Amino acid sequence: MLARPAALTAADYRDPARLEAERRALFARHWQFVGFTDELSTPGSWLVREIAGEPVLVQDFDGELRALRNVCSHRFARLRAGEAGTDGGPLRCPYHGWTYDRDGVPVGIPGNRECFGLDREGKRALSLKRYELDRVGRFLFVRVMPGGPPLADWLGPQAGLLAALSDGMSAPFSQEAQPWDANWKVGVENVLEVYHVDAVHPDSFRTVVDGSWRVVPSGPHSVGYAGIRPEALRWWEGAGKRLGLMPVDALADVEGYVHLLLFPNLAIGVTAGRMMSVQTLEPTGPDSFTLRYRLCLANAREGASKAAMAAVTSHLAALNSQLLAEDRAVCAAVGAGLRHVDGAALLGVNEDRIRHFHDIIQGQMADTIP
Template sequence: MNSNIPAFHYFDNEIFSQESDKLFKRIWHFAGFKSDFLNDNDFVTLKIANTPIVVQNVRGNVKSFLNVCSHRFSIIQQDKSGNRPMVCPYHGWAYDKDGIPSGIPKKPLFKKFTKDELCEMKLKEFKVSFCGDLCFVSLIDDVEPLQDFLGVFYEELETMSLSLGNRIDVNSMEIEANWKVIVENTLESYHVGLIHSETLAKLEPSGLDFCFDKSNSSWTSNLNIAKDKGGYKKIDKYFSPREYDIEGYKHILVFPNLLVSSTHGVSFNYSLVEPINPDVTKFTSYVFTAATDSIPTPIIIKAFEESLINFNRQVFEEDKAVCQLVQQGAKHTHLSGKLSDEEERVHHFQKTYLGYLNNES
């Protein structure tokens, strides 16, 4: 198969701008987990298509607003996450559950605002939807329902998310590569033998058990680690019974930039790939173990968690290095590249991506 995306798509500024307008502004974007919004005023901030967004628990409801004060345009919530009311740190303007200014310091010094005028200063609100414990935000009102967007993977993603226990690691890094290079790297195992020879390759993932539905895709693979044998048997037993229990490895792409994987339903990884500019991407990995009622945590499980963290971090460092080399090389070729059967998910991702850029999706 020929690669669908020409090399200049990985570094061209005009293409990057089109991706913001034609892709990221038109879809559901992963924003966090329900555990990020347990308490009143819990919030996370992010950028979608370079638009600053805050997602916040406001009196028990998770809402999303433009993170820009209506008064003098300061960013309101300035940390990546936290717990504080929606109060601008510049002049102290406060906002209610609907994003309408509800507290204005030295209010008599302003003209008397009518109710309609206050409503006109309402923070722009965005749609929020959940799949289990996964929170998604869309910048447009007429986006398709989240369940339709996730398609055949909705129920599995829901079950996986409701099976999450301890969040044992959050690993965030900047990678000097285009976001598509990073996504495509995760969609194929062709590189595993060379790039991950001392890590992932030792698990011997293999096969072409792919599933495609609309924009999304998955890969299921056996591993050489059996759940009920050797040292893994105690780990499997500790996390049993569990809602999400599979043999081997499952990897799902939620188009275009959320990567969800699980090994045996015991461990889970959620990786978000966020474009910064054509040559730099923010990569954030969240690692969980499955929920369990077993207490206390035995030494073998603590050791398993530590090894899982170290394993994931090493794999992602290996991927970071090779993705940066790809980014460098893409600027010096006119070729489009070739894809093997093992890279069919890359082909599907590229085809879907071009559909958005060509206004076909």
């Protein structure tokens, strides 16, 4: 028999203790993509993410980006509400007005002399926890547990591809954060194979890819390659000519669809070298995660028709919405089914990329969990 049982059992998806162990072993230890530097291009702009249960604030302080814990050290209110902002104001707690500098030190404490008597060292002792922050091109990453390899070493050869995508892609034309009803691993597994495309996406993704599939492991990461149907390739060539979209240099010789998984939960799909879909799958519970996506087009020539650009991006956003709705429904069905079984899934050879993903998870868990 060619097929073999998966390394993970149903209990590995639904057990709350398992999720907490994964947060420590997989999400806290490794670099997590939090956004593009484009989102923090104005002084004082900020974004908030939760990584391995940690509330992380990334903010621009006069051109310097810092990652700090989004919790006031006085009475523990959240410093920034929401997911992003461009207000440009100082980092001030909304509860009592404590104000923090770029190092996370509370430099402004209302009534300090009369009520607290904190000197410089006393203030420094109350500094916000700081996290490691690094970037490749416009891709911005945070690591909440100190130590481990530098970002470039962790990404390996894929760092060059991210840099090329940064140079070749424009700002997102569509983005959203969606709640999904499944374990985060179900969502990742769904993007690691094209076996489901005929059944789940007959009128969406199946109109783009031709069914071929080749996978190349890359350390803990992996890359999948699919061919594009001739009619879809002609559409992209036409759109490219109308808008002056130039394929990303690193993918200029790849006419198909390239899908990169950066372990554990960053998925990047590039279609015909001219559109990039960036997805993170962020666990929120044993049977839920947030899928956060961004769609970017290759850089267009100056003076490209705004009407043509609007027509192309509207079409692509609608196709992406349909595809995600189909995946969201089938992942919810898998999430519901996992509550009623105890064994492992059966993986065919066309799902070996999932097997690689499981092997990396199990190896990382064994390295860190007693």
